[in-house]
Amino acid sequence: MNKFKHFLGIDVSKEYFDAVLILNGAKEKPIHNQFANDSKGVKTLNQWLKKQGATNQQTLDCLEHTGMYGKLIIKYLMGFNYSLWVEMSLKIIRSMGLQRGKNDKIDAERIAIYAMKNQQEAIIYQAPSRTVEKIRNLMSLREKLILTKASLIRNSKEMKSLDPEVSELSDKFQKQTIKGITSDLKQIEKQLDLFIKEDENLSKIYSQAISVPGVGKVTTLYLICFTNEFTTYSMPRQLACYAGVVPFEHTSGKSIRLRPKVHHMANKKLKKQLHMCALSAVNHDPEMKEYFKRKVQEGKNKMLVINNVRNKIVHRICACIRDNKTFEVRKSA
Incomplete structure (x- = not known):
C-alpha cells in the first residue's frame, strides 16, 4: 500500500524555484506555481500546498541535489513536517527515457x-546534525585553502626556473598569504577536533572508524559527512558502491566478456581518500601487507589488489560501527 497520495516536484535555481503538484496521482492535471527562493517563498509554498489540499502527511516532496541553493527549501519543508526526498539528478533524468524540450516548469513536473x-x-531525507553541518563546511573550506596554498607554491617554483627575479618578487608578496593560510589551516584542525570532542555520538563513531589501520582523520571526517554519521550508507556494500570501490561485471551473450571494473559514477573525493588509506594499509598493516604481497605473487594486477584493499577497509569500518567497537588487530598464531 502506498503511503502518499500527492507528489510535489521542485526545480531549484538561485533566485526562485518552480513547484509542480500532482494531486491524487492525476499526472494529466499537474498544478504549477513559482516561488522566490527565500524564507518567504517557502512559507508561501506551504500555504499554497494547504490550499490545494496537499497535507504534509500525504505529500511526498522531491527535489534534486542542488547544493547551497536547496538548503533553505529543505530546512523549511522539514520544519513543516513534510516527507522529503532529495534525489540525484542523473537518476531522475535517466528514469524518464527520451525527452524533448526543457524548462524549469517541465523539470519540476518530471521530478x-x-x-x-x-x-x-523513496529515501526520506534526514537532516545532518548541526555539528556535522559545521564539519562539512569546515572540510570544504580546508580543501579550498590547501588548493590555494599549493597553487601559490607551485607557481613560484615554476617561475624560479624561468625568471628568478620575478619569482623572488612573487615570493615576497605571497609570503604573508601562505603564512596566513597555514595558520588558518591549523585553526581549522583545532576546531574540527573540538567539534568531535564536544559531540558524544560523533566522538564514538570517529574513534571507531579511525581505529581501522590506514584510516586517518580526514578520511574519517569525510565518511561521517557523506554518510550522515553512517545512517545513509550503513551496509558495507552500499558504502563501497557509493565510494566507487566495487567492481561490476560487464558481459553480454558469448561475445562480450569484459573484465569487471569499478563504475565511474562514484564519490570521487571519498574514493581518493580510500585509495590513500589502502596505500598506507599495505605499507603499515601486517595483514594487508601480506595480502597484497600474496595476491601480486599470484599474478593479480596491483591496482586490482589495491581496490580490494579499499573494499576491505570499507567493510572493516562498517563492521566497527555496526558492532559498536574499535578495530582489533588479529594476533598472528
Missing part, C-alpha cells in the same frame, strides 16, 4: 512524476 512512479524506493 513530481519520478516521485510518484518510484515512491516505494
Whole structure:
C-alpha cells in the first residue's frame, strides 16, 4: 500500500524555484506555481500546498541535489513536517527515457512524476546534525585553502626556473598569504577536533572508524559527512558502491566478456581518500601487507589488489560501527 497520495516536484535555481503538484496521482492535471527562493517563498509554498489540499502527511516532496541553493527549501519543508526526498539528478533524468524540450516548469513536473512512479524506493531525507553541518563546511573550506596554498607554491617554483627575479618578487608578496593560510589551516584542525570532542555520538563513531589501520582523520571526517554519521550508507556494500570501490561485471551473450571494473559514477573525493588509506594499509598493516604481497605473487594486477584493499577497509569500518567497537588487530598464531 502506498503511503502518499500527492507528489510535489521542485526545480531549484538561485533566485526562485518552480513547484509542480500532482494531486491524487492525476499526472494529466499537474498544478504549477513559482516561488522566490527565500524564507518567504517557502512559507508561501506551504500555504499554497494547504490550499490545494496537499497535507504534509500525504505529500511526498522531491527535489534534486542542488547544493547551497536547496538548503533553505529543505530546512523549511522539514520544519513543516513534510516527507522529503532529495534525489540525484542523473537518476531522475535517466528514469524518464527520451525527452524533448526543457524548462524549469517541465523539470519540476518530471521530478513530481519520478516521485510518484518510484515512491516505494523513496529515501526520506534526514537532516545532518548541526555539528556535522559545521564539519562539512569546515572540510570544504580546508580543501579550498590547501588548493590555494599549493597553487601559490607551485607557481613560484615554476617561475624560479624561468625568471628568478620575478619569482623572488612573487615570493615576497605571497609570503604573508601562505603564512596566513597555514595558520588558518591549523585553526581549522583545532576546531574540527573540538567539534568531535564536544559531540558524544560523533566522538564514538570517529574513534571507531579511525581505529581501522590506514584510516586517518580526514578520511574519517569525510565518511561521517557523506554518510550522515553512517545512517545513509550503513551496509558495507552500499558504502563501497557509493565510494566507487566495487567492481561490476560487464558481459553480454558469448561475445562480450569484459573484465569487471569499478563504475565511474562514484564519490570521487571519498574514493581518493580510500585509495590513500589502502596505500598506507599495505605499507603499515601486517595483514594487508601480506595480502597484497600474496595476491601480486599470484599474478593479480596491483591496482586490482589495491581496490580490494579499499573494499576491505570499507567493510572493516562498517563492521566497527555496526558492532559498536574499535578495530582489533588479529594476533598472528
